Amino acid sequence: MMVIFLNNYVKKESWIPKDDVVLESAAQDVVKYEKNAYVLAGPGAGKTELLAQKACYLLETNTSTYPARILAISFKKDAAKNLKERVEKRSGKEFANRFVSLTYDSFAKQLMDRFRLAIPEFYRPTPEYEIVNFNRRDVTKLREEAEEPSEGNGWNYYFDYELFAKTYANDRLPLQTDKINSIESWYKFQLWKNYINDKENSMLTFPMISRIVEYLFRSNPKILRAIRATYSHVFLDEFQDTTLIQYDLVRTIFMDSTVSVTAVGDLKQKIMGWAGAMEGVFNQFKEDFKAKEFEMVLNHRSAPNLVRIQTSIINDMMGGSTVISPSDKWKNEKEGICEIWNFAYASEEAKKLAIEIKTWIDQEKLERRDIGILVRQRADMYCDMLIDELSNLGIHSRIEDQWQDLLSENFMKYIIDVFFLATTDRDPNAWSSLISNVLSLRGDNETESYQVEKEINSFIVEFKETLKDEAIKVTEKVVEQWLYKILTLIGLDLIKSSYPEYRKGKYLEIKVRQTAEFLFYSYEKHKVWNKAIEDFLGIYSIPIMSIHKSKGLEFESVILLGLEDRAFWNFEDSPDDEKFTFFVAMSRAKTRMIFTFCKNRFYGQERSKINVIYQMLENADVKQFDWT
Numbered sequence: 001m002m003v004i005f006l007n008n009y010v011k012k013e014s015w016i017p018k019d020d021v022v023l024e025s026a027a028q029d030v031v032k033y034e035k036n037a038y039v040l041a042g043p044g045a046g047k048t049e050l051l052a053q054k055a056c057y058l059l060e061t062n063t064s065t066y067p068a069r070i071l072a073i074s075f076k077k078d079a080a081k082n083l084k085e086r087v088e089k090r091s092g093k094e095f096a097n098r099f100v101s102l103t104y105d106s107f108a109k110q111l112m113d114r115f116r117l118a119i120p121e122f123y124r125p126t127p128e129y130e131i132v133n134f135n136r137r138d139v140t141k142l143r144e145e146a147e148e149p150s151e152g153n154g155w156n157y158y159f160d161y162e163l164f165a166k167t168y169a170n171d172r173l174p175l176q177t178d179k180i181n182s183i184e185s186w187y188k189f190q191l192w193k194n195y196i197n198d199k200e201n202s203m204l205t206f207p208m209i210s211r212i213v214e215y216l217f218r219s220n221p222k223i224l225r226a227i228r229a230t231y232s233h234v235f236l237d238e239f240q241d242t243t244l245i246q247y248d249l250v251r252t253i254f255m256d257s258t259v260s261v262t263a264v265g266d267l268k269q270k271i272m273g274w275a276g277a278m279e280g281v282f283n284q285f286k287e288d289f290k291a292k293e294f295e296m297v298l299n300h301r302s303a304p305n306l307v308r309i310q311t312s313i314i315n316d317m318m319g320g321s322t323v324i325s326p327s328d329k330w331k332n333e334k335e336g337i338c339e340i341w342n343f344a345y346a347s348e349e350a351k352k353l354a355i356e357i358k359t360w361i362d363q364e365k366l367e368r369r370d371i372g373i374l375v376r377q378r379a380d381m382y383c384d385m386l387i388d389e390l391s392n393l394g395i396h397s398r399i400e401d402q403w404q405d406l407l408s409e410n411f412m413k414y415i416i417d418v419f420f421l422a423t424t425d426r427d428p429n430a431w432s433s434l435i436s437n438v439l440s441l442r443g444d445n446e447t448e449s450y451q452v453e454k455e456i457n458s459f460i461v462e463f464k465e466t467l468k469d470e471a472i473k474v475t476e477k478v479v480e481q482w483l484y485k486i487l488t489l490i491g492l493d494l495i496k497s498s499y500p501e502y503r504k505g506k507y508l509e510i511k512v513r514q515t516a517e518f519l520f521y522s523y524e525k526h527k528v529w530n531k532a533i534e535d536f537l538g539i540y541s542i543p544i545m546s547i548h549k550s551k552g553l554e555f556e557s558v559i560l561l562g563l564e565d566r567a568f569w570n571f572e573d574s575p576d577d578e579k580f581t582f583f584v585a586m587s588r589a590k591t592r593m594i595f596t597f598c599k600n601r602f603y604g605q606e607r608s609k610i611n612v613i614y615q616m617l618e619n620a621d622v623k624q625f626d627w628t
């Protein structure tokens with residue numbers, strides 16, 4: 001175990017933010033504030049950055065007293081990984097070892113695996129279990145397979161399957177068997193019994209896992225004390241999207257404890273209402289945790305003209321007169337383009353956008369990853385013509401959703417570094433990152449360093465030859481075998497034991513197979529491995545994704561393709577969710593934001609239902625251009 005000596009710590013008053021970042025005064029206060037707090041701030045305010053800086057401060061000044069840990073909980077795997085990497089890069093691995101960055105799902109799952117035997121019997125899953133989703137179709141199946149109590153007890157036997165699929169885990173455990181007084185409550189009980197007890201291997205959804213863990217901690221003070229002693233601080237990112245079940249878990253574990261909790265979020269980016277994001281979560285947190293409110297008012301991401309437009313839209317959406325300022329790195333307040341482009345036909349739209357994007361790449365020297373193409377839904381349908389037109393101009397683009405998840409897998413860094421080292425002459429960054437990652441996986445034993453370097457080096461020399469060997473017919477299966485060789489070199493068992501998500505079931509195997517499939521696809525395109533690996537990472541592709549997947553990301557130029565009624569089909573039912581979704585899209589742009597509308601896409605489009613959005617853009621003086 002690595003011991004940090006006292007003289008490595010920085011005095012609180014001498015600590016300064018990392019990477020020359022200048023924090024606005026509210027952010028400085030949050031970094032140093034010791035009690036529970038929440039931060040409300042708009043897009044690009046640096047909320048995630050603030051958490052990274054606060055982690056560095058707490059660790060480097062020993063305010064999070066050694067050996068306590070800091071826990072950060074995010075929604076997406078890549079966000080959790082990104083936060084961990086920032087802290088690691090700035091404070092170094094020794095400090096960052098005490099920074100645990102997880103998603104809500106993996107946090108709950110880890111706790112359940114660790115304390116499984118302490119879970120009361122009826123709710124205790126089998127040692128091997130399967131993680132599943134539970135949707136409307138599964139409600140139907142459950143109902144088909146169950147032997148319902150016969151009618152005549154006055155219950156209404158017709159119930160809303162959709163609602164049931166969303167709320168089946170909303171009640172705290174244990175379920176009160178004496179309160180089974182409706183068909184829904186009867187099925188809620190059946191679901192737990194059926195999924196956990198009646199199967200050889202239990203089946204669990206993430207909301208069920210959270211519920212089990214919440215129950216465990218609520219009913220077992222010893223375990224509760226242990227976890228409270230593990231963490232000194234907890235960070236909650238994108239707090240506006242927290243569900244009732246997630247919040248209840250956090251509350252049970254950390255409320256009224258010495259653990260200091262900091263939540264950050266933005267009410268204008270609350271876009272998970274459909275997935276159960278809790279109404280009034282900040283107020284509830286304020287009350288339960290006696291938390292102090294902080295507000296940040298700068299936007300570090302977008303150019304001044306875009307900040308002006310975003311601010312006007314915020315005030316239209318939320319009422320009030322918020323003032324948000326761009327950072328002072330911009331030369332003048334007119335910088336930043338925001339336009340609406342109207343087309344008659346999708347083919348014309350695709351042509352015009354492809355030509356425009358080519359100009360950005362050729363003349364403005366934008367990289368492909370500087371451009372983000374966003375859609376409300378169904379990227380495959382909305383973008384097929386644009387993908388073809390871009391391809392005609394020699395520009396590759398790809399629908400990023402599947403890659404995003406795969407690339408944030410914990411085993412991926414080893415694979416990528418080994419491939420980089422085997423396909424380039426010398427890559428010092430890949431070498432040092434690989435060696436330090438392997439050493440840290442193996443317990444940071446410095447004396448092993450020489451041996452590890454030797455072992456990896458000889459593998460890479462051999463792997464280089466393998467990749468060059470034209471006699472080997474590359475297939476998906478062959479790539480999969482290579483991946484296993486790399487993981488075995490690093491330590492397959494260690495990888496499984498170090499990353500809890502790989503401990504159980506076939507998850508690792510499934511992800512390795514998918515990696516082989518995607519890598520092989522990239523290889524088939526380029527036929528040389530150095531290009532294939534870059535292609536796999538997406539360096540040569542313009543990313544296309546749904547707005548939901550773009551959360552937390554930023555691009556120099558953003559195109560929101562299809563600002564139309566049908567794309568925002570749920571607007572009438574959930575106008576706020578949809579307005580916020582639109583706002584998330586427009587706030588991803590640093591310098592250019594283009595919205596498109598196409599009259600004849602899929603047999604006709606209107607913009608009457610989402611007229612409010614167009615009205616807000618008009619109020620902000622956003623200009624429209626007809627390209628037909």
Ligand SMILES: Nc1ncnc2c1ncn2[C@@H]1O[C@H](COP(=O)(O)OP(=O)(O)OP(=O)(O)O)[C@@H](O)[C@H]1O
Pocket residue numbers: 021022023024041042043044045046047048049050266269300301551552553554587
């Ligand atoms: N204090 C700062 N000084 C300079 N740049 C900053 C600062 N804080 C953040 N940034 C930069 O601004 C951008 C936005 O930061 P970040 O992603 O942390 O914002 P956010 O509030 O989490 O955004 P969003 O909610 O829109 O996803 C990033 O490029 C980040 O590096």
